[in-house]
Amino acid sequence: MWFKKSELNKLKEAKITGTITPEQELKLNKILENSASDRIDLIRLQEIENQLLAVKSNNEPINVKDRVMLKIASKNNLASSSMSDASFFDTLFNPFPVRFAIILICGIMIGSAFTWMFITDRNTTNNEMLTGSISAFSTTGISYSTEKVSIKMIPYQIGNLHYMNFFTDTRNEINIEFSFNESELTLKKAEYIASEGNQSTGFDIGSIMFSATGKTTFQIILEKNQDQQVSFTITAKQNQSILTTKQLFLD
Structure with missing residues (x-):
């Protein structure tokens, strides 16, 4: 041959x-x-x-x-040539835009899975679903709960992208502000994943704001610009009164 x-x-x-x-x-x-x-x-x-x-x-x-x-x-x-050859996969995934898109999609899928767990009835009260143990995220997550308001923020990281997943359950509207230094973090995406109430978002220099009523899931995706530890602050308000505020860190 x-x-x-x-x-x-x-x-x-x-x-x-x-x-x-x-x-x-x-x-x-x-x-x-x-x-x-x-x-x-x-x-x-x-x-x-x-x-x-x-x-x-x-x-x-x-x-x-x-x-x-x-x-x-x-x-x-x-x-x-064979599809199993390593060089084929290197060529396929080597361009940075392709890798970035794959990582972004994986992160969004994980956030959607969290949302499904949040809104699905598993024979537990809303308070139990929201205030479960968050000790693993003591420096990067938030868990706040009262009789009328529950707020949880669960972060996770894929590559150089950081996903901030907010889960709230409240009878009356609350407003959450996410503040960060733009020299340390770059905003890639911020959007509602699910919401029972009105959707309202606001963007400013180093600041993202959104409102939540009922069960709401909101996701913020950020890219870390440096190797050193960076910080951001989350503040939740209701009727101009601060419910909780916390400064968190990313290594």
């Missing part, structure tokens, strides 16, 4: 460059009669040659033969 491919490539080269002999042309035609894909390849390679000749520079001559043979070699290499 290798010898046949090698011989076929030489015949294609001779056909394209116009140096083919009558004997070689008979042999090439015989091979092409038995292979539709090879016929198509030859037509495409001839088209490539014509395109190269059309854009040929007057100052820099183009070696049509070398370029066409490179196309033939690249096609043969592609046919023998």
Whole structure:
């Protein structure tokens, strides 16, 4: 098979460059009669040659033969490559925008899963669902609860992106402000995942504000700009009165 491919490539080269002999042309035609894909390849390679000749520079001559043979070699290499090859995945995920999009989507999916757990009735009271143990997030999370208001903020990190997931349950409207230093953190996204009440958001320099009524889930996505520890502050208000405020840190 290798010898046949090698011989076929030489015949294609001779056909394209116009140096083919009558004997070689008979042999090439015989091979092409038995292979539709090879016929198509030859037509495409001839088209490539014509395109190269059309854009040929007057100052820099183009070696049509070398370029066409490179196309033939690249096609043969592609046919023998495997999807399991590590280089394929490196090429697929190497561009930064692709990696960033994958990380962003994964984070949003996790936030949506939290939302589903929050709004699904599992035979527990709203207060129990909101005020569960948060000791693991003592420096980066919030858990606040009264008879009428429950607020929980659960953070998680994927790569260099930090996801702040707010879960609230309140009869009357509350307003939450998220403050940060823009030199330390960059806002990537801020949106409602689910809300039973009116949706209202506000953005200022280093500040994100949103309102919540009933069961509400709100997600903020930030990118950390430096390796050092950074801080942010969360303040919850109701009727202009501060319910809770806390400064948190990201390592």
